[in-house]
Amino acid sequence: MESAPSTPSPADAAEDLAAAAAVRDAFVARLAMPRGYSLVTGSGNAALAYGIALGNSTWRFGTVAFVLALAVQVAALASATRMFRARNGASVTGVSGFGGPRSTRVVVGLFIVVLVPCIVGATWSMVAGFPVLSALVALCALPATAVADRWWMARYLDRR
Amino acid sequence: MTELNPIIHAPLRLRLCAILSAVEAAEFHTLRDSLQVADSVLSKHASALAEAGYLTTRKETIDGRRTTWIGLTRAGRRAVQEHMRALEELIGTAAPPARPGAR
Numbered sequence: 001m002e003s004a005p006s007t008p009s010p011a012d013a014a015e016d017l018a019a020a021a022a023v024r025d026a027f028v029a030r031l032a033m034p035r036g037y038s039l040v041t042g043s044g045n046a047a048l049a050y051g052i053a054l055g056n057s058t059w060r061f062g063t064v065a066f067v068l069a070l071a072v073q074v075a076a077l078a079s080a081t082r083m084f085r086a087r088n089g090a091s092v093t094g095v096s097g098f099g100g101p102r103s104t105r106v107v108v109g110l111f112i113v114v115l116v117p118c119i120v121g122a123t124w125s126m127v128a129g130f131p132v133l134s135a136l137v138a139l140c141a142l143p144a145t146a147v148a149d150r151w152w153m154a155r156y157l158d159r160r
Numbered sequence: 161m162t163e164l165n166p167i168i169h170a171p172l173r174l175r176l177c178a179i180l181s182a183v184e185a186a187e188f189h190t191l192r193d194s195l196q197v198a199d200s201v202l203s204k205h206a207s208a209l210a211e212a213g214y215l216t217t218r219k220e221t222i223d224g225r226r227t228t229w230i231g232l233t234r235a236g237r238r239a240v241q242e243h244m245r246a247l248e249e250l251i252g253t254a255a256p257p258a259r260p261g262a263r
Contacts, residue, residue: 007164007250008164008247008250010250010251010253013247013248013250013251014247014251016171016174016247017244017247017248017251019171019174019175020171020174020175020177020178020244021178023175023178023179023194023195024175024178024179024181024182026194027179027182027183027186027194028182028183031183082222085187085222086222086223088190089186089187089189089190089191090183090184090185090186090187090190091183091184091185091186091229092183092184093184
């Protein structure tokens with residue numbers, strides 16, 4: 001067990017805090033999204049949106065397509081996480097840690113804003129008999145995810 | 161007044177905890193380079209924090225390279241916040257706010 005520290009002077013305390021904040025800020029400032037990160041996450045989201053649309057279609061292999069899309073999404077997320085860790089030597093999460101509960105709301109909000117319209121649009125198009133339009137709508141998840149990824153990262157860096 | 165935490169108080173540990181409070185986990189060598197210390201120094205301080213239940217470590221292999229990942233536990237995050245609050249309170253005692261009307 002460590003002994004209680006002798007109480008530092010206010011000046012020493014300020015110096016300790018400033019040094020800790022400086023090293024933390026320098027560490028966070030070098031975090032960046034790896035090249036191709038959003039391509040991977042966006043492709044996963046697009047595959048999921050189209051998979052759900054196919055799953056709701058009358059196509060006999062719709063359920064299989066949905067399960068495959070789900071697998072693609074899981075693989076994409078795992079790959080994106082690996083890429084981020086390899087690039088930065090650190091992992092961040094929107095669901096816990098630095099961002100706190102507010103960050104969780106941001107992640108859930110982004111999911112709703114980015115993915116849900118693509119899923120609903122792709123499914124509606126598929127059910128209405130427009131499979132090509134459905135695929136195009138699902139593909140919109142790719143650029144939307146790229147924008148959302150960048151927005152979240154910028155917000156994360158701002159919160160340091 | 162919030163008490164200073166003797167386990168976090170050492171400057172290097174405070175800096176390590178400050179970095180870890182900003183991420184979910186960080187790789188040992190990345191932390192070592194950021195803190196500009198030797199492996200053994202970082203290892204010693206990380207062990208002390210882990211013994212107190214403030215840190216978790218896990219070994220992983222990325223691209224064929226074995227790495228150690230270090231992250232704060234929930235108790236660790238709380239302890240770091242409280243320690244920083246204690247330091248801020250201490251700084252606050254140096255400059256009490258001026259009373260309205262005081263000359």
